[in-house]
Amino acid sequence: MITKNKDRISIPTTFIIFGATGDLTRRKLAGSLLNLYCKGLMPDNFQVMAVSRRDYTDQQFRDFIYENSLKDLEYKFSKNDISDFLTKITYIKGYFSEESTYEKIKKHLSSNAGGLNICDNKLYYLAVPPKYYLDIFKNLSKSGLTLSCSPESGWTRVLVEKPFGRDIGTAIKLDRMLGKLFREEQIFRIDHYLAKDTIQNILFFRFSNIIFDPVWNNNYIEKIEIKLLEDLDIGTRGSFYENIGALRDVGQNHMLQMLALIAMENPKSLSAEKIREERTKVLRSLVVIDGPRDIAKMVTRGQYKGYREHKDVDRNS
Numbered sequence: 001m002i003t004k005n006k007d008r009i010s011i012p013t014t015f016i017i018f019g020a021t022g023d024l025t026r027r028k029l030a031g032s033l034l035n036l037y038c039k040g041l042m043p044d045n046f047q048v049m050a051v052s053r054r055d056y057t058d059q060q061f062r063d064f065i066y067e068n069s070l071k072d073l074e075y076k077f078s079k080n081d082i083s084d085f086l087t088k089i090t091y092i093k094g095y096f097s098e099e100s101t102y103e104k105i106k107k108h109l110s111s112n113a114g115g116l117n118i119c120d121n122k123l124y125y126l127a128v129p130p131k132y133y134l135d136i137f138k139n140l141s142k143s144g145l146t147l148s149c150s151p152e153s154g155w156t157r158v159l160v161e162k163p164f165g166r167d168i169g170t171a172i173k174l175d176r177m178l179g180k181l182f183r184e185e186q187i188f189r190i191d192h193y194l195a196k197d198t199i200q201n202i203l204f205f206r207f208s209n210i211i212f213d214p215v216w217n218n219n220y221i222e223k224i225e226i227k228l229l230e231d232l233d234i235g236t237r238g239s240f241y242e243n244i245g246a247l248r249d250v251g252q253n254h255m256l257q258m259l260a261l262i263a264m265e266n267p268k269s270l271s272a273e274k275i276r277e278e279r280t281k282v283l284r285s286l287v288v289i290d291g292p293r294d295i296a297k298m299v300t301r302g303q304y305k306g307y308r309e310h311k312d313v314d315r316n317s
C-alpha cells in the first residue's frame with residue numbers, strides 16, 4: 001500500500017536516467033525509486049525517462065527492470081505497487097554522443113509537459129561511466145535541455161556519480177563545464193558511501209562518546225589502517241574496470257572520505273559546511289605519494305585470479 005506523505009512535492013517531476021540498463025540503475029536506482037514511491041515520498045506526479053542504447057520498447061524495458069531489479073523486492077512491496085510504479089517508466093533508445101538522442105528527450109518532455117499543461121522539475125541522473133559526462137553535458141546544453149521551462153517554477157538539476165573525471169586535469173575540466181551550464185545549487189556530485197549508516201556513525205561514535213572522544217588522538221593511536229574489502233567480483237562491469245580501475249572507483253572517494261571522517265577535528269557544528277571544512281583540512285594535510293620511485297616503494301598493485309576471463313576484459317590486462 002502506498003502511503004500518502006504530507007511532505008510530498010507537488011510539482012510534477014521527471015527523472016531522466018542516462019545509462020538505464022547499467023549496473024547502477026539495475027542494482028540501486030530502480031529499487032530506490034520504487035522504495036520512495038511506495039513510501040509516498042515521490043512527487044504526486046512523476047515519471048522516469050530511461051535513456052540507453054539498447055533497442056527496447058517501453059514495455060520491454062519495464063520487463064527488463066522488473067526481472068533484473070524489482071522482482072526480488074516482492075517480499076517487501078506488493079505486486080500492484082510494483083506494476084503501478086513500472087507504468088511511470090518510459091524508454092528512449094539513443095547514443096549519448098548523438099544529437100538525435102536529446103531531440104527525442106526534448107520531444108518527449110515537451111509532449112508530456114504540454115499534455116499536462118505544466119512546467120515540471122527535471123533531474124538528469126548520469127548513471128554512466130565518466131568518459132561520457134562531457135558528451136552528455138555538451139548535448140544537454142546544445143539542445144536547450146538545461147534551461148528551466150519557466151523562471152518561477154520547474155527546476156533543472158544534474159546528478160553525477162563518482163569517479164568525477166579520470167585525473168585532476170579532467171576533473172577540473174568537467175567542473176568548469178558544469179559551472180558554465182548549471183548554477184552550483186543545481187549540481188549534485190554523489191558519493192553514496194557517505195550516506196551509509198556505518199560511515200555516518202563514525203561521527204557520532206567519535207564526537208558523542210565521552211569514552212572515545214578524549215583518547216582519539218595521536219597520543220593514544222599509533223596508526224590507522226583502512227581496508228576496503230570486496231566480496232563481489234567485477235560481474236558484468238568489465239569495460240568499466242578496464243577504463244577506470246578499482247583505485248579510481250573507490251580510492252580517492254570512498255577511502256578518503258573514511259579517512260577524513262576518522263582523522264578530522266571536532267566540527268563546530270554538524271552542519272554540512274562545518275563538516276566539509278574539517279574534512280578539507282585533513283585532505284590538505286595529506287602527503288601525496290609522488291614520482292615513480294615513491295610509487296614503486298609504497299604501492300603494491302594486484303589483480304585477482306580470473307579477472308582476465310571476464311567479458312570485456314583484455315586478456316593481457
Ligand SMILES: NC(=O)c1ccc[n+]([C@@H]2O[C@H](COP(=O)([O-])OP(=O)(O)OC[C@H]3O[C@@H](n4cnc5c(N)ncnc54)[C@H](OP(=O)(O)O)[C@@H]3O)[C@@H](O)[C@H]2O)c1
Nearest residue numbers: 019020021022023024052053095096127128129161162163
Ligand atoms: N554499479 C555500481 O554499483 C555503482 C556504484 C556507485 C557509483 N557508480 C557509478 O555509476 C556510474 C555508472 O556505473 P555502472 O556500473 O552502472 O556502469 P555500466 O554498468 O557500465 O552502465 C553504463 C550504462 O550506460 C549505457 N551506455 C554505455 N555507453 C553508451 C553510449 N555510448 N550510448 C548510450 N548508452 C550507453 C550502458 O548501456 P548497455 O547496457 O547497452 O551497455 C549502460 O546502460 C559510474 O560512474 C560508476 O562509477 C556505480
